Amino acid sequence: MASNKKLLILPGDGIGPEVMGEVHRVIGWMDKRRAVGFELEEGLVGGAAIDGEGAPVSDATVEKAMAADAVLLGAVGGPKWDDLPFQQKPERGLLRLRKDMALFANLRPALCFDALVEASSLKPEVVSGLDIMIVRELTGGVYFGEPRGIETLPDGTRRGINTQVYTTPEIHRVARVAFDLARKRQNRLCSVEKANVMESGVLWREEVTKLHAAEFSDVELSHMYADNCAMQLVRAPKQFDVIVTDNLFGDMLSDAAAMLTGSLGMLPSASLGDVDASGRRAALYEPVHGSAPDITGQGKANPLATLLSFAMMLRYSFDLGDDADLIEQAVQDVLAAGHRTGDIAVPGAAVVSTAQMGDALLAALD
Numbered sequence: 540m541a542s543n544k545k546l547l548i549l550p551g552d553g554i555g556p557e558v559m560g561e562v563h564r565v566i567g568w569m570d571k572r573r574a575v576g577f578e579l580e581e582g583l584v585g586g587a588a589i590d591g592e593g594a595p596v597s598d599a600t601v602e603k604a605m606a607a608d609a610v611l612l613g614a615v616g617g618p619k620w621d622d623l624p625f626q627q628k629p630e631r632g633l634l635r636l637r638k639d640m641a642l643f644a645n646l647r648p649a650l651c652f653d654a655l656v657e658a659s660s661l662k663p664e665v666v667s668g669l670d671i672m673i674v675r676e677l678t679g680g681v682y683f684g685e686p687r688g689i690e691t692l693p694d695g696t697r698r699g700i701n702t703q704v705y706t707t708p709e710i711h712r713v714a715r716v717a718f719d720l721a722r723k724r725q726n727r728l729c730s731v732e733k734a735n736v737m738e739s740g741v742l743w744r745e746e747v748t749k750l751h752a753a754e755f756s757d758v759e760l761s762h763m764y765a766d767n768c769a770m771q772l773v774r775a776p777k778q779f780d781v782i783v784t785d786n787l788f789g790d791m792l793s794d795a796a797a798m799l800t801g802s803l804g805m806l807p808s809a810s811l812g813d814v815d816a817s818g819r820r821a822a823l824y825e826p827v828h829g830s831a832p833d834i835t836g837q838g839k840a841n842p843l844a845t846l847l848s849f850a851m852m853l854r855y856s857f858d859l860g861d862d863a864d865l866i867e868q869a870v871q872d873v874l875a876a877g878h879r880t881g882d883i884a885v886p887g888a889a890v891v892s893t894a895q896m897g898d899a900l901l902a903a904l905d
């Protein structure tokens with residue numbers, strides 16, 4: 540059917556093409572059963588692009604990514620390309636896409652799947668039903684701030700320097716993404732910094748507060764220091780809906796939050812950029828895991844992280860929240876029915892293949 544939903548699919552290498560195969564089946568299902576059609580394009584990235592086009596991502600693919608309504612990426616990287624110089628490695632393709640698309644907001648959900656609750660290191664009642672979203676600022680802060688470097692002082696002492704810098708536009712644009720997300724969820728946002736000891740944190744808190752008053756007063760806003768947030772995430776994570784924070788705190792808090800419940804094979808993510816003149820937000824969706832060279836080509840990969848990334852794309856890029864709900868519910872159902880790929884299996888229990896997991900998911904969708 541006709542569509543104004545331009546989706547660029549970049550399977551990448553390693554298990555990327557294997558997990559993306561299952562996404563194609565769900566896209567087929569949506570077309571047939573939900574009358575939701577996509578205008579699909581496919582391209583090469585990572586090792587696949589190095590082998591096929593001589594660079595980790597071609598200019599043409601970058602252009603397609605910028606013209607698409609959303610990009611869905613599998614994974615890149617692997618020992619086959621280990622000997623290449625740093626600038627030519629598969630991972631550079633992904634980094635270039637993120638940079639050229641100016642993706643400044645990284646979305647990392649922490650979701651508890653009921654059937655996997657026993658796998659959490661926390662008590663079932665603490666994580667059961669957990670659904671939080673961490674929005675990490677991705678292109679500013681201490682990882683990029685100047686001055687930076689290592690210097691030797693006249694007395695021979697060496698000194699390493701990094702600088703945390705945030706400007707008002709950088710704070711506003713990521714906070715805006717987080718407020719928008721909160722509106723599509725439980726309507727609650729917690730902004731996290733260390734305004735007690737960092738001026739950049741003071742500015743962050745002031746600017747988020749101003750933006751809230753000006754444009755998002757319908758969203759419930761709270762503020763929290765990052766160290767307290769780390770404690771609260773392991774003590775009572777269900778108090779959160781959306782969390783927005785800077786690059787450094789977000790790096791750590793999102794990893795910690797994701798692992799409250801998850802296995803790598805279950806974790807989706809998204810990176811969002813600016814809204815263009817036509818109202819479209821640059822967006823790249825991908826599983827958190829890498830190319831898993833140790834299981835590539837064996838039909839063992841868990842496709843659920845990529846399928847859940849696809850569901851995020853439906854909800855946040857295409858306003859298809861009902862369809863996203865269907866896929867997320869189907870994931871809950873296949874897990875509840877006991878289907879497990881190796882990465883989420885209990886030792887000794889039967890495991891299913893990538894394609895069998897896809898079969899089970901499609902059956903659950905039906």
Ligand code: NAI
Pocket residue numbers: 554613614615616617618630633803804825826827828829830831832833834839840841842844880882
């Ligand atoms: P990895 O995530 O590829 O694998 C870590 C472990 O988790 C492996 O034992 C793997 O078999 C398992 N695993 C990962 N995803 C799985 C899935 N869907 N189903 C079942 N098991 C799964 O991380 P690793 O080994 O550190 O890196 C391998 C390559 O991937 C490297 O070249 C690395 O640079 C690249 N990488 C790429 C990323 C990306 O494309 N966004 C992210 C992380 C790493």
Ligand code: MG
Pocket residue numbers: 790791794
């Ligand atoms: Mg990290």
